[in-house]
Amino acid sequence: MALANAMSVSLVSSNVCFGGKQEVYSHESREVKCKMSFSVYIPPKATDGTKVPVLYWLSGLTCTEQNFIIKSGFQRYASEEGVVVVGPDTSPRGLHIDGEEDDYDFGTGAGFYVDATQDKWKNNYRMFSYVTQELIPIIEQNFPVISGCQSICGHSMGGHGAIVCALKNPGLYKSVSAFSPIANPSKGKWGQKAFTGYLGNDPKDWEEWDSTYLVQKYNGPPLNLLIDQGSDDTYLAEDLMGKNLVDSCALANVPVIYRLQEGYDHSFFFVSTFIGEHIRHHSKAFDENVVTEQPITATTVGTTEFSLFGPSSADGAxxxxxxxxxxxxxxxxxxxxxxxxxxxxxxxxxxxxxxxxxxxxxxxxxxxxxxxxxxxxxxxxxxxxxxxxxxxxxxxxxxxxxxxxxxxxxxxxxxxxxxxxxxxxxxxxxxxxxxxxxxxxxxxxxxxxxxxxxxxxxxxxxxxxxxxxxxxxxxxxxxxxxxxxxxxxxxxxxxxxxxxxxxxxxxxxx
Ligand SMILES: N[C@@H](CCC(=O)N[C@@H](CS)C(=O)NCC(=O)O)C(=O)O
Incomplete structure (x- = not known):
């Protein structure tokens, strides 16, 4: 009985979209101990209850479950590929924790997909456990998804969150992708501020939540990791630092496709341009007959190319x-x-x-x-x-x-x-x-x-x-x-x- 309550969700909105349904639900969360909202897109193929794979989307700083469903246009591709897409909110809300609403990059709207260890935050700011442990069974219980057939992607804070969820749970996701991830948060100003607040002052403790360090220890099945990064993203140098993650992947021999997209910035205009390619990437990974994993990195659309076998290797790709x-x-x-x-x-x-x-x-x-x-x-x-x-x-x-x-x-x-x-x-x-x-x-x-x-x-x-x-x-x-x-x-x-x-x-x- 307690389990049934923990799994129950309430419909907030429902709109027909590309032949399927874009819906939003709320529920009482066990992990973050407040009411949480998440979006669910159900493609036409699944509206009769037919089970399909599911893709989890994690949004960035300041977002709710709404930004992605309104701005990215992903529904066209999810409809075509027959994939359910779930997008949770980015933090707990309305808890009246002192300082929770002070900044756009900490507290509300900025949960960073970690499990906080610091007293003020540790009871509620548990977005990692929420996404990887609580949400998955809720979705499997209430929506037409194939159990265990899931992938994860996200943007900025959420792009990094997606990579960390996959690195810390080998095999849980069939593939992972990110737009402009905060790839080495221990070294950037957004990440340092959040990690100090949620995890404390010792940078050694941050490494457990930083993909650039975590990838060094990764020893699971192929991640099928795709990253898109805009070359004109104003946050690239000081906050995102995707190249650090790519270099770390190279050292750890973990394949990654990193595409530096010429002229694109950090916005949803960038996300909407390539979201179709990401959904197809995940869709291919759901098909066991396709090897999405390549033994090397890294294609770019611009003039720069990173290679897993040395940054200037001529025969990279x-x-x-x-x-x-x-x-x-x-x-x-x-x-x-x-x-x-x-x-x-x-x-x-x-x-x-x-x-x-x-x-x-x-x-x-x-x-x-x-x-x-x-x-x-x-x-x-x-x-x-x-x-x-x-x-x-x-x-x-x-x-x-x-x-x-x-x-x-x-x-x-x-x-x-x-x-x-x-x-x-x-x-x-x-x-x-x-x-x-x-x-x-x-x-x-x-x-x-x-x-x-x-x-x-x-x-x-x-x-x-x-x-x-x-x-x-x-x-x-x-x-x-x-x-x-x-x-x-x-x-x-x-x-x-x-x-x-x-x-x-x-x-x-x-
Ligand atoms: N300058 C931005 C920084 C935050 C930002 O760029 N957030 C990105 C994710 S890191 C976003 O998706 N914002 C919401 C939107 O564009 O709809 C602000 O103050 O809102």
């Missing part, structure tokens, strides 16, 4: 995922590759590329110019990378010096790099670019024959590090007959790609 694999097979419509695979790939870690989409030109002369999309999957069939080529036919069908550009994306649709065919009439050369570098990171060098695909029985392409010219891989192209060669674009690209250990790494190992 997620193309490094290929280093985890020893070979890539391009799957063909007539699978003679099986025999080859058995022969050459026994015991190797492999990726398989499958062409996804064929459209536009069916005429043979245009087929190299048509749009296509190729999925690279690991041995468990989980997507690791995606290659896309936009349709750029026609008019050039008989030009030998065709300029082609293949875009490389992560499974969550972040652009990682590109592959371009250089304009050389005598031999085939492909250049592999990461996002921020103007120079290629690898070159793929074909034989000295433009039309080799029509006359060779087997061909080898070498993959070289562009700056050192060291060979780091091979593409073995096996001629498989005219009928089959005409079937896919994929087999024009390569049949079998071996990634050799780079000579430099071998040296290091010695």
């Amino acid at each position: 997620s193309l490094d995922i290929l280093k985890n694999y020893e070979a890539l097979i391009v799957k063909q419509e007539v699978d003679i590759m099986g025999q080859m695979c058995d022969k050459y790939l026994n015991g190797k870690t492999i990726l398989t590329a499958t062409e996804e989409e064929e459209s536009c030109c069916s005429c043979n002369c245009c087929r190299r110019g048509r749009r296509f999309e190729m999925k690279l999957t690991d041995e468990k069939g989980r997507e690791v990378l995606r290659l896309k080529m936009k349709n750029h036919c026609c008019g050039q069908c008989f030009c030998f010096c065709r300029y082609e550009k293949l875009q490389v994306f992560s499974p969550t649709d972040s652009k990682i790099g590109s592959i371009e065919e250089s304009c050389n009439c005598f031999h085939k050369q492909l250049m592999v670019y990461s996002l921020s570098n103007s120079d290629p990171i690898y070159s793929v060098n074909g034989p000295n024959c433009q039309s080799c695909r029509c006359c060779c029985t087997g061909t080898t392409f070498s993959i070289n590090n562009y700056s050192t010219d060291e060979k780091c891989g091979t593409i073995a192209k096996k001629w498989s007959g005219l009928a089959k060669e005409a079937l896919t674009y994929a087999d024009n690209f390569c049949d079998l790609m071996y990634f050799e250990k780079s000579p430099k790494k071998d040296d290091d190992d010695d």
Whole structure:
């Protein structure tokens, strides 16, 4: 009976939105010992009671449960992806604790998602336990969500709160994302003020609530961590310091995609621009068949790139995922590759590329110019990378010096790099670019024959590090007959790609 009361919620408002319902509820909270409000968006897919995954949203300083539901426009994407979205208030309210209402960045509207230890605050300012322990069962009891299928994201104070909730509860969330998180609160003025008040004067005690320290100890399943940060955010240098968290992730070998978005500020205009991408990121993580985790960091849309393998590493970006694999097979419509695979790939870690989409030109002369999309999957069939080529036919069908550009994306649709065919009439050369570098990171060098695909029985392409010219891989192209060669674009690209250990790494190992 006591449990039923603890779980009961009262409807405050309900509005139809993108075919679903945007609602607000209140309830008496066990953890923060006052009445709390939270928002719940129920997508059309779940309005008949069908259970769907749930995404928790944590807002920033000064917000209630209202700001996000009014300003971000997230409902369009939650409706499309079929995700329930829950957004709690940012602190307890109306407790008449001395000093509670004095500042916008402490007390009311500024709970910082910690469990306070200081006398004045410790009975009520328990937003961490509220979000991670009290709210989840309340939502599972009262709304159509799949138990245990949840992710978390947030903005600023809430962005950091989301990361801390995930770091302190390994495996509780399938993925985590943040907009402009207060990433190293022990070092910034917002964080120092709040932590002193809630946690006391000893900065050592703050480390338990600071993501930049916590990530060093993280030892759980993949976090699937995505962070967006505006480059023109006025709080970036003194309060947010996302780069500290990224560097800490690099040291701890915890993957993070950190995107510095050129020109954006700290406002909900920024959140509303990228909230669709975040919801899709979480939606992919709910799908067990997709690897949202990349072994490296960090894409940016602007000119800056952080890499988990050293801030100025030229081959940063997620193309490094290929280093985890020893070979890539391009799957063909007539699978003679099986025999080859058995022969050459026994015991190797492999990726398989499958062409996804064929459209536009069916005429043979245009087929190299048509749009296509190729999925690279690991041995468990989980997507690791995606290659896309936009349709750029026609008019050039008989030009030998065709300029082609293949875009490389992560499974969550972040652009990682590109592959371009250089304009050389005598031999085939492909250049592999990461996002921020103007120079290629690898070159793929074909034989000295433009039309080799029509006359060779087997061909080898070498993959070289562009700056050192060291060979780091091979593409073995096996001629498989005219009928089959005409079937896919994929087999024009390569049949079998071996990634050799780079000579430099071998040296290091010695
Ligand atoms: N200068 C702001 C600082 C607080 C702020 O920027 N809050 C962000 C989160 S850290 C926010 O979401 N504000 C509410 C809104 O924009 O609707 C203020 O005094 O309100």
